[in-house]
Amino acid sequence: MGTGEGFFERRDAGRFAATEYTRGPWDAGSQHAGPPAALLGRAVEERPGARTDMRIARITYEILRPVPIGELEVTTGVLRSGRSTEVVEAAIGPVGAAPVMLARALRIRVAEESVPAVVSGPQLPAPGEVEVTPFFPVPWETGYHSAMETRFTEGAFVEPGPGTCWMRMKVPLIAGEETRPLDRVLIAADSGNGISAVMDFGRYVFVNSDLTVHLHRHPVGEWACVQARTHVDAAGIGLADAQLHDEKGPIGRSAQSLYVAPR
Structure with missing residues (x-):
């Protein structure tokens, strides 16, 4: 599989080829969950007949199995449609095979400046005020780690x-197509458990089988910030909880359920 010019290459309606940029840090044949999460979010917004007066307020992903690097098929369907809200489901998996990742999104009707805006939360140092932070060591040269620029204002991967x-x-979600702000947030949100890992990567695994992203404001700009904290119980169940920001301020939250165990 070639590197290409994006995380995915569009083949035809609903079919995509994952490039090496989607590769995660743990398995050379599997994707980091961020790129397929962003692709499913894009599918929810692009589905035929999608209303333009609605936007995603919450999207939950179930990661059933690792998403392979290869030819993939994305499907969508409407589970509930109302005047002010709708629930849309999307799935991704190898062509002709069962889905390996599911998404269920709540979209809410928007009306610009219909209510007063209420904003709370910290104003973080801007990305231009901090240095590039290296990713933790990965055994291959090309992958998610090489396609994303990371700048820590607190902590580090290691x-x-x-x-x-x-x-x-650093590359678009889909080769040759414009990258959208929502793509940038969804591709980053799954990194919360890595950003805030509380135990040694070399001694413990931190596997998340789900991801939920809530957005109270539509993101803007090229940068997304994940301000994360991880909690782990001695039974081996953890939670990575994060506040999400763009350069204007807080935009929402993300959460990941974790399976934590010795390697």
Whole structure:
């Protein structure tokens, strides 16, 4: 599979080829969950007949199995449609095979400046005010780690504890197509458990089988920030909880359920 000019190459309606930029840090044949999460979010917004007066307020992903690097098929369907809200489901998997990742999105009707805006939360240092932070060591040259620029304002990938990281895509989600702000947030949100890992990567695994992203404001700009904190119980169940930001301020939250165990 070639590197290409994006995380995915569009083949035809609903079919895509994953490039090497989607490769995660743990398995050479599997994707980091960020790129397929962003692709499913794009599918929800692009589905035939999608209303333009609605936007995603919440999207939950179930990661059934690792998403392979290869030819993939994306499908969508409407589970509920109302005047002010709708629920849309999307799925991705190898062509002709069962889905390996599901998404269920709540879209809410918007009306510009219909209510007063209420904003709360910290104003973080801008990405231009902090240095590029290296990704943790990965055994291959090309992957998600090489396609994303990361700048920590707190912590680091190799430092245990809470972390705050600005992230920017170096390549588009789909080769030859415009990258959207929502793509930038969804491709970064799955990194919360890595940004805020509280135990040594070399001794413990932190596997998330789900991801939920809530957005109260539509993101803007090239940068998304994940301000994450991980909690782990002695039974091996954890939660990576993060506040999401763009350069204007807070935009929402993300959460990942974690399976934590010795390697």
